[in-house]
Amino acid sequence: MVKICCIGAGYVGGPTMAVIAVKCPAIEVVVVDISKPRIDAWNSDKLPIYEPGLDEVVKACRGRNLFFSTDVEKHVAEADIIFVSVNTPTKTRGLGAGKAADLTYWESAARMIADVSKSDKIVVEKSTVPVKTAEAIEKILTHNSKGINYQILSNPEFLAEGTAIEDLFKPDRVLIGGRETPEGRKAVQALKEVYAHWVPEENIITTNLWSAELSKLAANAFLAQRISSVNAMSALCEATGANVSEVSYAIGKDSRIGPKFLNASVGFGGSCFQKDILNLVYICECNGLPEVANYWKQVIKINDYQKSRFVNRVVSSMFNTVSSKKVAVLGFAFKKDTGDTRETPAIDVCKGLLGDKAHVSIYDPEVTEEQIQRDLAMNKFDWDHPMHLQPTSPSAIKQELDYQKIFDNMQKPAFVFDGRNVVDAEKLREIGFIVYSIGKPLDA
Ligand code: NAD
Numbered sequence: 117m118v119k120i121c122c123i124g125a126g127y128v129g130g131p132t133m134a135v136i137a138v139k140c141p142a143i144e145v146v147v148v149d150i151s152k153p154r155i156d157a158w159n160s161d162k163l164p165i166y167e168p169g170l171d172e173v174v175k176a177c178r179g180r181n182l183f184f185s186t187d188v189e190k191h192v193a194e195a196d197i198i199f200v201s202v203n204t205p206t207k208t209r210g211l212g213a214g215k216a217a218d219l220t221y222w223e224s225a226a227r228m229i230a231d232v233s234k235s236d237k238i239v240v241e242k243s244t245v246p247v248k249t250a251e252a253i254e255k256i257l258t259h260n261s262k263g264i265n266y267q268i269l270s271n272p273e274f275l276a277e278g279t280a281i282e283d284l285f286k287p288d289r290v291l292i293g294g295r296e297t298p299e300g301r302k303a304v305q306a307l308k309e310v311y312a313h314w315v316p317e318e319n320i321i322t323t324n325l326w327s328a329e330l331s332k333l334a335a336n337a338f339l340a341q342r343i344s345s346v347n348a349m350s351a352l353c354e355a356t357g358a359n360v361s362e363v364s365y366a367i368g369k370d371s372r373i374g375p376k377f378l379n380a381s382v383g384f385g386g387s388c389f390q391k392d393i394l395n396l397v398y399i400c401e402c403n404g405l406p407e408v409a410n411y412w413k414q415v416i417k418i419n420d421y422q423k424s425r426f427v428n429r430v431v432s433s434m435f436n437t438v439s440s441k442k443v444a445v446l447g448f449a450f451k452k453d454t455g456d457t458r459e460t461p462a463i464d465v466c467k468g469l470l471g472d473k474a475h476v477s478i479y480d481p482e483v484t485e486e487q488i489q490r491d492l493a494m495n496k497f498d499w500d501h502p503m504h505l506q507p508t509s510p511s512a513i514k515q516e517l518d519y520q521k522i523f524d525n526m527q528k529p530a531f532v533f534d535g536r537n538v539v540d541a542e543k544l545r546e547i548g549f550i551v552y553s554i555g556k557p558l559d560a
Contacts, residue, residue, distance in 0.1 A: 118144070119195045120133070120143055121146050121192050122200075123188065125158055125184060126201065127280070128273050129147055131170055132275070140310060148185050167280045193232045196238065197307065204244055214394070216394075227256060230261065231260070244391075249329060268295070270292070270328035273332075336393070337412055343383070361556065381535060383420075384419055385459045393413075394416070426465060429533065433550070441475065442477065445462060445466060455483050534552065536554075
């Protein structure tokens with residue numbers, strides 16, 4: 117029986133391994149983590165992350181061929197294939213601070229692998245890492261190898277939070293990069309055989325190591341760039357009377373552009389896009405390519421601009437101050453169908469409002485109060501619970517929001533600022549609200 121161990125039981129490690137386990141009953145999959153609360157949660161009925169469909173997948177194979185454990189060394193030592201899915205945040209100090217990826221967790225995982233291994237291993241980069249990381253990992257492993265053969269593969273993960281299970285069941289592609297040596301090719305083949313249990317052969321792409329590592333950064337940069345492009349257009353729409361939804365529809369009909377990922381919004385968030393673009397910028401700078409670095413920096417600049425533009429719109433609409441005014445923020449996670457609040461634009465929006473002394477009430481059915489308080493911990497603010505908004509699930513929020521009742525209880529004029537263009541603006545205007553939608557003609 118092939119044994120897989122995944123180091124890191126987070127948003128990527130947990131769901132990816134659950135899907136491998138459910139699709140490959142003959143493979144034993146153990147997900148390990150140094151965080152005991154996280155492993156305890158994976159072994160309980162309340163999983164540590166919210167992801168549609170995840171509970172069912174975990175229930176189907178946990179205890180059969182899927183296990184979660186804090187006994188990191190034991191399971192690493194026993195594994196044939198080790199996925200490393202630890203966090204790779206942006207460095208906060210030292211060389212490259214604010215841009216470069218912090219590979220501390222990766223390095224300690226690699227050193228631990230070298231310490232405990234007694235048999236040959238395939239080590240798979242699942243985390244998003246800078247291009248050429250495999251070279252550094254190889255050095256750490258081979259210099260401590262005790263005669264063990266290590267093959268490093270790059271197998272970046274392209275899942276999106278909120279649709280992770282769907283993405284993993286039907287990936288657009290699985291990318292595997294390896295060394296172009298006989299041993300490297302053998303390792304690529306071994307990993308390919310795992311995915312081949314459910315992914316069609318033509319969707320499994322194999323490349324050299326550096327192409328695979330760079331493709332992940334490139335994919336996130338392109339996706340974020342698309343959001344910044346449509347958001348930049350949304351500002352121009354507001355200035356000219358064009359409607360960004362109509363513009364997106366019109367340009368998306370061009371088959372060279374395509375309709376996906378063209379929704380204007382308050383900006384992108386999440387733990388990946390900004391971090392990975394900053395990482396790309398740093399790599400360009402280190403490789404003597406400042407013009408290329410500047411090009412990608414603009415994607416983040418427009419995103420920051422969009423968030424502050426939104427806050428400024430709220431404040432200016434409410435007669436240039438929100439001081440002591442009650443503002444309810446619906447939704448705090450960085451996107452729908454997730455409880456993940458890392459780098460959510462809601463933090464910037466709330467900070468902006470709190471900075472102008474608004475009384476902010478925040479509600480998100482997938483986010484706990486402690487989480488919100490932690491995310492805003494750097495700010496002093498008035499914690500003011502929403503009175504009329506206590507739904508319990510994303511579907512309930514749609515059913516239970518009684519806008520007429522909300523309107524009746526609000527000071528007038530009553531405003532709705534839609535950072536995702538999801539409300540029925542016409543209906544709300546009929547009730548009497550003044551509605552601001554991103555990139556659309558404004559109310560008179
Ligand atoms: P995460 O923070 O949710 O999970 C990482 C886990 O690794 C944590 O539970 C942490 O305790 C554990 N860990 C750290 N060092 C360890 C060690 N030495 N031994 C054992 N466990 C250790 O992070 P994530 O969101 O799952 O992301 C992981 C990687 O995948 C990152 O590089 C990220 O950029 C990339 N990625 C994330 C997403 C996403 O949507 N979140 C998508 C694709 C790729």
